[in-house]
Amino acid sequence: MSNTPLADLPVLLSVRRLPNANTFDGVGAIRMARAIRWPALAAGLILVGAANGQTVGPSEAPDVVGIVIKWMPLIGAAFLFNLLVSVASMAIGTALGFIPGLGQISVHKGVRDLSWLVTQFFRNAPWLVLIFFAMFLLPFEIRVGPITIPLPAWFKAVIGLALPVMANVAEIVRGGILAIPIGQWESAESLAFSRRQIIWQIIMPQAFKQMIPPWMNLYAILTMATTLISVVGIQDSMTVTRSVLVAEARTELYLPFYFVLLLMFFVYCYPIARLTQTLERRYAVLS
Amino acid sequence: MQGMADFFRWLADAHHINLTIFYDSVDQKRFLLGLYTTIWLSAVCIVMSILLGLVGAAMQGARSRIVRAGVQGFVQFFRNTPPLVQLAFFYFAVSTLLPTVSDGHGGRMPMINNTGWAVISFSLFAAAFNIEIFRSGIEAVPRSTVEAAEALGYSRTKAYVYVILPLAFRVCFPALGNNLVNLVKTTTLAYAIGVPELLYAAAQIWSEVLNVREMMWVLLITYIVILAALVFVLDRWERALRIPGYSA
Secondary structure, three states: OOOOOHHHOHHHHHHHHHHHHHHHOHHHHHHHHHHHHHHHHHHHHHHHHHHHHOOOOOOOHHHHHHHHHHHHHHHHHHHHHHHHHHHHHHHHHHHHHHHHHHHOOOOOHHHHHHHHHHHHHHHHOOHHHHHHHHHHHOOOEEEEOOEEEEOOHHHHHHHHHHHHHHHHHHHHHHHHHHOOOHHHHHHHHHOOOOHHHHHHHHHHHHHHHHHHHHHHHHHHHHHHHHHHHHOOOOOOHHHHHHHHHHHHOOHHHHHHHHHHHHHHHHHHHHHHHHHHHHHHHHOOOOO | OHHHHHHHHHHHHHHOOOOHHHOOHHHHHHHHHHHHHHHHHHHHHHHHHHHHHHHHHHHHOOOOHHHHHHHHHHHHHHHOOOHHHHHHHHHHHHHHHOOEEEOOOOOEEEOOOHHHHHHHHHHHHHHHHHHHHHHHHHHHOOHHHHHHHHHOOOOHHHHHHHHHHHHHHHHOHHHHHHHHHHHHHHHHHHHHHOOOOHHHHHHHHHHHHOOHHHHHHHHHHHHHHHHHHHHHHHHHHHHHHOEOOEOO
């Protein structure tokens, strides 16, 4: 009945064949229809959108799904690159963010003020401007004595994204520490803990829990912000999508392709958002 | 004015700090247009997103489950997808669905231009957050207050407009302010579709004059000044709205 190669993803092809298939094998077709109703609905929505855009004949319509699927591996790989960038930026930003974060509760006024300034500056500048800032103002290589460390463009973009992350992590660290009741500080002091011991052994272990939900929220925001690197010319999922659309040169493809890209981010970020909410509720402060 | 221009010309010659926006009239005009566009875009999006947020929050309190689910879907979708892709989705994809109109010179042009799409896209993006913010504010209004309004004969809408909203608005003001600050920062994305806002103007200038370093600082400081002004206004407004004895 079917001699199409497997690579064409039979699941979606059979949507078209359903009425015919019914006459041959009714039970199988119904079972198949049940199994694929949700993917088919999603695909159908995209098709309707695409068909509205241009005068696409019914015979051409399934073509759109085929084209989307054909390019999926490429766009998917680029999306993984976005995720890689988000993880790298988050790691760097988090490590750096603890410095101004803890600096803001320092006993030295100078350190406190400087940390506050750095935090406010990078938190209030637009992300895109900070990416430009890093792309243009960082050198393309760093010389440390005889060693030359090259700074590729993608790494500069990672730094550019890590700057606002750093400032936001600083605020999260500060907020987490301030959320711990003052009694904890006082009782630790009365037990003759030093300031350093209080922070690392008493306050931080409790504050960490407070910091996880906003930190995850920040990660979701960062993941969405990684698309900004396409603006400064780095090949990410956005750039690849655009190139694919240029290569295909059909306006009715714009809607499904951008929608699929939106869906990819949604599928990744929405569970994080839900988990954040759950944790927020569970970790609510009991002071 | 002439003295200032001379000073910046001297600064460029003697110290290589080339701030053309202070002495070159073309660059100055570009920069001021960019500044104006950013402020205009921010103001329009702020107003639109607040209005959409109020409507959405009201719809979330609707009796129909379908309406509530629709609003919830909108909120979650716009909150969890990148604003840049949303902008591209609207500007490149949704615009192909709309008919073109005559441009008056025999040609055709799209019904909504890039600035228009930027306004639509950013307003929807910020509205998704505003809906959640307003909803949390509305939920914070005590049930007894709503019941008191009902007892006084307020209709559902009237109670919403005269009792619930004024109280809810005060509760969610800090969160709203945060989101509006974010919205102003998001307007930089309009650069990607060629809206001549501040970042676009600065990029034009630095690619011609090659004063990236100087313009970058000007850009960062300008944004921080704009945001500081917004925060100042919001802060004043919040204080003016405060009801003695009622705080969040």
